[in-house]
Amino acid sequence: MHETRPKIRLYFDAPLCTGAELLLEEQAHYVSTVMRHGPGDCVEVFNGRDGAWTARITQASKRKIACTVEKQIALQQNPPDVWLLFAPIKKARTDFIVEKAAEMGVSRICPVFTQFTNSERLRRDRLRAHAIEAAEQCGGTFVPEVAEAMKLGSLLSDWDSRRRILFCDERRNAEPAQTVLRNYTRGPWAILIGPEGGFSQEEADAMYARDFVVPVSLGPRVLRADTAAVAAIAAWQMALGDWV
Template identity: 60%
Template sequence: MGDIRTRLFVDGPLAAGQSVRIEGAQAHYLVNVLRLGAGEAVELFDGASGGWRAEIVEAGKRAVLLDVVAQERVQAMPPDVWLLFAPIKKARTDFIVEKATEMGVRRIRPVFTRYTNSERVRPDKLRAHCIEAAEQCGGTFVPELDAAAPLDRVLGDWPEDRRLMFCDETMVAETGLAALRDAGQGPWAILIGPEGGFAPEEAERIRAMPQAVSVTLGPRILRADTAAVAALTLWQAALGDWR
């Protein structure tokens, strides 16, 4: 599918011979922005069955009709790692979700900590950012986006077999690469705190968890959105699909 540059996510299973109707913003993008017409090819993906070659049959002002021709890429799954983060200002929360999708995570969950200074989370908007990032980065998977929840509740229900990479802003933990490689493979999650850091009792609870692996992200204090990218980079290099 190297000759196709336009990629669109569709909500629903794809199959050869299927007709797909695109409306709204996606149709506007194809017809008015890219100026694509009948006979031109687009890659469609549904997040579960890989990439599919589709050809435009009809390009109208309000809708585009495509025929699905064939699967040309098998489904590629990211490593089994989740990202948990405390919501921050809107544009920076959007940035975290977008970059987590590009860098490869299975699941994203906003968590409310004691010092979280942004309590409004729009799941529909964050989902749209996930989809747009997947379309642009060439992936065929869109991360699951969980509803925001209090950190206490999330930790109380934590899976026994999933390690938790705790990005400790106190800088007294082990350096990242060494700690992650020592902990080894398996299901993982990464936890990024709010702009004000974790409350002392929150940090102590996390450190006491048998699944927790405390790491530092270098010698400087990072903003929350920068920390998310740094932590994902570190994890992918140590244990993920960047190795």
């Protein structure tokens, strides 16, 4: 019989090993009041580095939860080396992109400002929190880094050409992603998704001029930016990632 895993999964940024003592504060209300867990109950914890572990609660209140780490129940599983580069859009839809990118298995999330980006205020800590929550809910043991936002031109000027960029061209001039990706192998990649207004002609020309850029179409219809991010990650994962 398979051992029943705890119902609660929590991210905690500390080394995890048998006997380690953890003090959970941010999650205390959720654990004790919402989920009604107390001394003797177990939770699952992970830190993005050491896999997943069970931890038994020793003290519980609305403000603090103390627990002792008992044993490892899952090895660390990291995603493929693929980044998501995306132009921020409206707040809720930007949150959606970050959540789905974490769930679907990217290693780094990089907001980029393009000429037509109409959202210039980002809270990196809030996006990081969404990535952590997505990892907690999907059973993952890895939380992707959320990088500082950069202008697209600045990002490309210092780009390592060994990392190919899957350029999702909303003008649909390129070949379908699944057709194109059959010609490539695994390795470091990034996926670039534009803003609601698409890429400017200048930006598109600059992308096509770079040898490490791989232009693709995401189908016969123009997708919203958040939909395009999910579609592109899925296409890459099914061709070159850990979905195969």
